[in-house]
Amino acid sequence: MSGPAPPPPRNAIERLLTEQYPVVHRMAHALTGRSDLGSSVTRLMMKRGLALASRSIHLATPRWFEHHTVLATRQTARYQPDLHNETLMSAAQAGDAPYAAFIRAVRGLPFQQREAFILHHGGRFDHRRLATAMDCSTEAAANHLQAAELSLRPLAGGRYDALLSQMRAAYEMLLPDEHLYLPAVTGRVRRYLRLRRLLRLMEWLIILAVLTAAGFIAWWVYQRLDL
Numbered sequence: 414m415s416g417p418a419p420p421p422p423r424n425a426i427e428r429l430l431t432e433q434y435p436v437v438h439r440m441a442h443a444l445t446g447r448s449d450l451g452s453s454v455t456r457l458m459m460k461r462g463l464a465l466a467s468r469s470i471h472l473a474t475p476r477w478f479e480h481h482t483v484l485a486t487r488q489t490a491r492y493q494p495d496l497h498n499e500t501l502m503s504a505a506q507a508g509d510a511p512y513a514a515f516i517r518a519v520r521g522l523p524f525q526q527r528e529a530f531i532l533h534h535g536g537r538f539d540h541r542r543l544a545t546a547m548d549c550s551t552e553a554a555a556n557h558l559q560a561a562e563l564s565l566r567p568l569a570g571g572r573y574d575a576l577l578s579q580m581r582a583a584y585e586m587l588l589p590d591e592h593l594y595l596p597a598v599t600g601r602v603r604r605y606l607r608l609r610r611l612l613r614l615m616e617w618l619i620i621l622a623v624l625t626a627a628g629f630i631a632w633w634v635y636q637r638l639d640l
Contacts, residue, residue: 421470423603429466430459430598433478438594439587440479443501443531444486446494446520454485455589463601479546483528490524501535501583511569515576518568519561525549526561533558534577535584 437458442451458478466473496502496513499520506512519527528547532538538546543554566573 421466425470426463426466427599429470429473430462430601431595433462433475434459434594434598435588435591436475437478437482438589439584440482440532440536441486442587443535443584444483444528445489445492446500447489447492447498448500449498450486450489450492451500451587454482454489457485458482459598459601476542476545479542480548483532483546484548486528487524493520500587501531501580503583503586506579506583509579511572512576512579515565515569515572516580518565519580522561522564525557526564529554529557530561530565531580531584535581 434455438451438455441454441458442448445451445454458481461481462473462478465477494500496507496517499516501516501519502513519530522530525547529543532543532546540551540555540558543558544551547554547557549557569576
């Protein structure tokens with residue numbers, strides 16, 4: 414009987430999570446369109462990523478984070494943003510009627526078209542990366558993207574490229590403050606691994622207690638039989 418395998422080195426887990434935090438944060442905020450939902454999805458993904466990485470650092474790949482972030486944002490689909498809390502609109506863009514109409518049109522797309530459009534043009538995902546994140550084939554990802562573009566281009570008219578550039582800039586601005594998230598991530602990793610070590614120690618103590626009790630019982634039975 415053996416206890417759980419020791420976790421990977423703490424610094425490897427911290428490095429992975431601090432590298433993935435900005436990626437997940439931007440994806441979650443852009444796809445949900447809301448800061449509150451984006452923050453909730455980001456916290457969820459860091460929690461799940463930490464649990465997975467502590468078992469096997471090789472399973473918690475960047476593609477795993479992207480794929481599960483997309484899946485998590487789909488669970489928030491019924492909570493749509495409005496122009497007052499839209500993450501892809503800055504305060505300076507609030508009075509830009511053509512851009513506001515463009516973003517409303519993006520939010521009105523079927524969810525897979527919306528994901529493909531935002532991640533390709535905002536996050537610069539290629540078709541293969543889109544397919545992995547969206548859990549579909551490369552061909553399907555390309556089709557979703559093309560359908561979104563065919564729907565949006567006529568609505569934007571001659572301003573399509575300019576509006577697209579504005580959306581891309583808004584996506585890129587969705588970066589978290591590293592002075593806030595870096596200590597939060599490293600603190601969470603240290604607390605989690607400390608708890609795992611404690612649980613592992615407790616499991617070994619329980620095993621030792623059981624073996625000691627079994628040995629005592631065997632000795633007692635032997636003594637009784639010897640009488």
